[in-house]
Amino acid sequence: MEGWGRYPRHESQAIDCWLPAALAGTVASRTGLIGRGNGRSYGDAAIGEHSTLMCRGLSRMRRFDPANATLTVEAGVMLSDILRSFVPRGYFPPVVPGTKFVTVGGMIASDVHGKNHHRDGGFGDHVIEFKLVGAGGEVLTCSRTHNPELFFATVGGMGMTGIVEEATFRLRPIESGWIAQETIVAENLGEALKALQQTEDATYSVAWIDTLSQGASLGRSLIFAGEHATLDQLAGMPGADRFAAKNAGRFSLPFDLPQWLLNKTSVAAFNELYFRAGARKAAKSSLVHWDRYFFPLDGILEWNRLYGRRGFLQHQCVVPAEDALPVLSGILDRFARSGKGSFLAVLKKLGGGNGLLSFPSPGYTLALDLPVTQEVFRLLDEIDELVVKAGGRLYLAKDARQSRQTFEAGYSRLAAFKELRKVTGADRHFNSRLAKRLGI
Amino acid sequence: MKGIGKTLLLIGATSDIGRATALIYAEAGWDVLLAGRNRSAVQREADDISARTGANVLVHELDILTTSRFEDFVGVVSPLPDTAVCVVGELGEQSRAERELEHAAMIMRTNFEGPALLLGLLAESFAARGSGTIVGISSVAGDRGRASNYVYGAAKAGLTAFLSGLRNRLSGSGVRVLTVKPGFVRTRMTNAMKLPPLLTAEPREVAQRIFAVAEGGRGGDVVYVRPIWRPLMTVIRSIPEPIFKRLRL
Ligand SMILES: Cc1cc2nc3c(=O)[nH]c(=O)nc-3n(C[C@H](O)[C@H](O)[C@H](O)COP(=O)(O)OP(=O)(O)OC[C@H]3O[C@@H](n4cnc5c(N)ncnc54)[C@H](O)[C@@H]3O)c2cc1C
Numbered sequence: 202m203e204g205w206g207r208y209p210r211h212e213s214q215a216i217d218c219w220l221p222a223a224l225a226g227t228v229a230s231r232t233g234l235i236g237r238g239n240g241r242s243y244g245d246a247a248i249g250e251h252s253t254l255m256c257r258g259l260s261r262m263r264r265f266d267p268a269n270a271t272l273t274v275e276a277g278v279m280l281s282d283i284l285r286s287f288v289p290r291g292y293f294p295p296v297v298p299g300t301k302f303v304t305v306g307g308m309i310a311s312d313v314h315g316k317n318h319h320r321d322g323g324f325g326d327h328v329i330e331f332k333l334v335g336a337g338g339e340v341l342t343c344s345r346t347h348n349p350e351l352f353f354a355t356v357g358g359m360g361m362t363g364i365v366e367e368a369t370f371r372l373r374p375i376e377s378g379w380i381a382q383e384t385i386v387a388e389n390l391g392e393a394l395k396a397l398q399q400t401e402d403a404t405y406s407v408a409w410i411d412t413l414s415q416g417a418s419l420g421r422s423l424i425f426a427g428e429h430a431t432l433d434q435l436a437g438m439p440g441a442d443r444f445a446a447k448n449a450g451r452f453s454l455p456f457d458l459p460q461w462l463l464n465k466t467s468v469a470a471f472n473e474l475y476f477r478a479g480a481r482k483a484a485k486s487s488l489v490h491w492d493r494y495f496f497p498l499d500g501i502l503e504w505n506r507l508y509g510r511r512g513f514l515q516h517q518c519v520v521p522a523e524d525a526l527p528v529l530s531g532i533l534d535r536f537a538r539s540g541k542g543s544f545l546a547v548l549k550k551l552g553g554g555n556g557l558l559s560f561p562s563p564g565y566t567l568a569l570d571l572p573v574t575q576e577v578f579r580l581l582d583e584i585d586e587l588v589v590k591a592g593g594r595l596y597l598a599k600d601a602r603q604s605r606q607t608f609e610a611g612y613s614r615l616a617a618f619k620e621l622r623k624v625t626g627a628d629r630h631f632n633s634r635l636a637k638r639l640g641i
Numbered sequence: 642m643k644g645i646g647k648t649l650l651l652i653g654a655t656s657d658i659g660r661a662t663a664l665i666y667a668e669a670g671w672d673v674l675l676a677g678r679n680r681s682a683v684q685r686e687a688d689d690i691s692a693r694t695g696a697n698v699l700v701h702e703l704d705i706l707t708t709s710r711f712e713d714f715v716g717v718v719s720p721l722p723d724t725a726v727c728v729v730g731e732l733g734e735q736s737r738a739e740r741e742l743e744h745a746a747m748i749m750r751t752n753f754e755g756p757a758l759l760l761g762l763l764a765e766s767f768a769a770r771g772s773g774t775i776v777g778i779s780s781v782a783g784d785r786g787r788a789s790n791y792v793y794g795a796a797k798a799g800l801t802a803f804l805s806g807l808r809n810r811l812s813g814s815g816v817r818v819l820t821v822k823p824g825f826v827r828t829r830m831t832n833a834m835k836l837p838p839l840l841t842a843e844p845r846e847v848a849q850r851i852f853a854v855a856e857g858g859r860g861g862d863v864v865y866v867r868p869i870w871r872p873l874m875t876v877i878r879s880i881p882e883p884i885f886k887r888l889r890l
Contacts, residue, residue, distance in 0.1 A: 219829060220682075258829075261685055262692035272692070286693040 202253060205505050206243035207512030208573045208601055211634050213249045219258035221275060221366050227254065228364055228630070229338030235633040236360045238304030239279065242311065243515045244601025245634035246359050254364060256306050262286070263367060270372045271329060276306030276365040288491065289444045292372035293429065295327035299547075301496050306365045311598040312357035312559040314566075316405035316427070316495070319550045323561055324370070325356030331368035336626035340366065354621045357556025359597050361618075361636055362627050378444040379430040380405070380494040383486050384479055390420025390530055394565065397550045400426040405494075408548040409479075411472045412569060415537045419530060422548065423479040430488055438488055445490060472545065508572045514601055516581055517560075517568035519551055520593035525565045528591040532567065532584050539580050543569040557618040560596040568599065578602060597635065608639045615641075644697060645670040650722035652676045652703065652759065653729035654683050657828035658778065660690075661848035662726055667696035669852070674722060676703040676714075705729045705755030706747070715762045724855055725763045726776040727756045731793075732830065738792040745792050752796035757803040764807055764816060771815040774855050777804045781822050781865070784874045787890050808862055819855055820863045823847045824870045840873075842866045 203210045216234075218227060228234065233251030240247055247253065259277035266272075270292060272283070281301040283294055296315040298308070307313075312325040321327075330344035333355055341363075343352040355362045385400070387393035393408050400406040403426035410422045435441055498504055505513070520528045529548075536543070546569035554561035571577050585607045588595065594611025595603050609615060619641065622628040635641075649666040653659045654675035663673050667690045675690075677683035680702045687698040703714055733748035760775050767773030782790055783797030801820055808818035825831065825841040842850075847866050854860040865871045877890065 217832070261689035263688050265692045265695075274692070282693070290695065 202248045204244050204247060205241050206514055206601055207505060208514065209245055211248050214252040216252050216254050217258060218254055218256060221259060224334045224364060224366055225338035228334050232630050233632050235631055236306060236364045238307030239302055241300055241303045241307065242598040246597055248634045250632040250634060250637055256304060270374060271369055272372055273367060273369040274305055275367045277304050279304055287372060288378050291375055293375045295321060295371055295373055296324040297495050300499055302499065305368055309356055309365055309368060310358060310360045312554055312556045314551060314561050316407045318561055319401055319552050320404060322552060323554050323559060325556050327371045329369045332366040334364040334366055336630040350621055353555060354557050354618055357554060357559030360633060361622060361631050361641060363631060375429045376432050377430045377435050378491050379435060379441065379488045380427040380491055381430045381434050381486055382489045382494060383426045385424040386480050387422040387424060389418055390533065391526055393420055393422040393424060393548060394525060396424040400424060404428050410546040410548055411476055412536055412543050412546045413469050413472055420533050423476060427494055511573045513570050513572045515568060515570050515599040517566060517596040517599045518588045518593050519562055519564050519566040520588060520591045521564040524591045528587055529565060529567055531587050535584060541571050541577055543571055557614040558612055605640050644672055648672045648674060648720055648722040650674045650718060650725040652727040654686050656728050657844040658826060658847050659728040660686050661844035662851050664690055665848045665852045667694040672697040674699050674701060676701040678704045706750055708755060708758050711759050711762055715766060721766055721770060724774040726851060727760055728778045729756050730778060733793055735790050735792060748792050749796045752793060753799040756800055764811060767816045768811055768814050774817045776819045776821060776851060776855050778821050781824050781870055781874055785878050821851055823866045840867060
């Protein structure tokens with residue numbers, strides 16, 4: 202079994218689950234078990250120590266209450282299904298990650314952040330309650346008032362507190378399926394951070410960094426700010442269908458690409474084109490379909506195969522705002538000098554997270570992909586040192602390799618999390634490869 | 642979502658094909674009546690469909706083996722649906738059916754007796770009204786008996802013949818009768834099996850085809866979901882028996 206990055210790979214017995222009613226029995230009779238949604242976490246978070254409970258069969262929506270726009274679904278329901286059903290009815294999920302092929306259970310367990318984290322917080326902040334199947338098979342309703350400790354441990358808890366059976370959360374009303382986007386060009390990292398600061402009032406904002414440019418243009422970026430387009434804005438665009446269902450076709454990679462294809466030259470050429478195209482659009486505001494704006498990578502299904510059979514790593518850290526410029530420059534500089542290609546890196550501003558192990562904390566987060574090679578591990582260890590020194594941390598949903606020391610330095614509420622696992626018996630039942638590796 | 646004032650009756654709502662079909666109709670604005678054996682399981686599907694689409698979805702408990710209740714059921718189904726789709730089926734185990742009469746009988750009754758009697762009854766009501774569409778899900782396995790699943794195949798062959806006769810009789814009455822043969826479908830039942838991609842459809846694909854043929858009026862009375870099945874089964878049907886009996890297909 203493997204995660205989205207195809208590294209690492211471990212033996213784990215897959216157990217199918219089709220009915221919520223069957224959860225209690227399955228959970229109670231196993232140890233070394235972890236829930237798995239759609240396997241979009243990169244590393245070993247969704248690989249059970251012994252067995253892995255496949256939650257995708259829990260794919261039924263339960264009810265929608267239009268009076269307050271709350272939706273209750275089983276945990277295996279995919280974000281793509283929610284979008285399909287609710288965008289045409291004028292609602293959008295409160296928070297979405299960079300791919301729509303994730304489950305609600307996975308979004309809660311990772312407390313995923315979107316391009317609106319600086320304003321709206323993580324997915325967990327919009328969850329009203331959920332049902333959690335604990336170690337003995339008991340089903341507990343958790344909310345901010347009901348079993349609150351378990352609620353805040355499960356949000357961001359990477360499945361280590363139990364199996365989420367179903368969850369209720371808020372949707373946001375939208376006037377159209379389009380995003381009014383503004384593009385800002387930043388010539389270097391300092392400008393990029395400033396632009397993200399300036400676009401803080403925008404609902405959505407994110408920067409795409411060219412990881413290969415060095416020196417004075419280290420960190421040159423395009424910053425995309427976005428708002429859900431109003432009907433008025435749409436009126437200026439004749440022919441635009443209000444809730445346009447689909448914008449682009451998609452295709453999938455049917456085979457693994459050889460690693461040489463992903464070299465410095467090809468990436469540099471790609472980035473050059475990308476930035477020139479972006480710069481042309483800059484300053485002008487444009488309307489972008491929600492699918493293109495939020496999920497550009499989903500257009501190519503199975504793009505993880507781009508990196509070949511050895512797989513790839515994603516490194517995502519967050520560092521406090523005060524030291525962000527020197528620390529992130531240091532990191533980017535090391536990446537640039539190593540020549541390890543990543544098409545693009547993503548930079549964004551985060552607010553705080555509320556789960557005990559939630560990744561987001563106030564500051565800036567940088568994420569980039571790297572193919573698996575021996576030297577990359579050494580490079581990343583060095584970079585982790587910079588992150589730890591700055592008081593930052595790494596995102597567990599992306600992690601495949603960080604050391605226990607890096608992890609423990611980054612997550613200050615770890616002791617409370619471990620204690621809760623002990624008290625509820627979760628530590629003896631729910632264990633992923635990630636939990637073992639990091640000693641949770 | 643605004644309803645369009647039409648009603649689908651879906652019999653066998655907890656199967657993957659049934660669920661996908663009901664969803665396609667609901668997305669198109671139809672009201673949906675779901676019938677199935679296990680009330681709470683059917684209710685789960687009903688909740689799912691109404692949350693996803695905003696459609697009106699009602700639930701009826703109905704066991705395809707309890708034929709004595711069919712007349713009551715058709716009597717109380719109100720309003721009388723515009724289209725009735727029966728996806729009920731049970732593959733069973735061929736080797737067990739060879740030894741246990743009861744298992745063989747269950748396969749025959751689930752795939753033939755139950756669906757045929759129920760769709761026959763519904764067709765009577767539709768004919769009295771002078772309109773409606775009946776869709777029976779049969780199988781390519783009914784096109785020719787094979788060693789590996791002839792109990793199931795025979796029952797499906799029976800259903801295919803029944804639907805063909807029903808269609809013949811009701812021709813010109815305003816009632817349409819469709820026979821759908823899905824071929825291999827990627828479902829919970831076949832989840833662990835290795836199926837040939839070219840011949841294997843997704844439940845949603847089957848559902849879309851059913852909707853297109855039943856409501857779009859395109860594609861004839863006997864539908865193979867993947868077109869490639871038609872020539873394939875023509876070849877398989879035309880192999881002479883003396884040769885066929887020695888083949889392992
Ligand atoms: C292209 C891409 C872009 C991404 N962009 C972002 C982004 O912008 N922001 C962000 O925050 N993340 C992002 N991610 C990461 C992704 O959102 C998370 O990894 C997410 O958790 C994956 O969901 P999943 O359903 O596939 O879960 P899995 O990967 O299967 O599991 C993830 C975790 O959730 C747990 N889990 C799953 N289901 C349950 C359940 N029912 N009960 C309890 N625990 C459960 C698992 O044990 C595991 O720890 C991105 C990933 C990809 C591939």
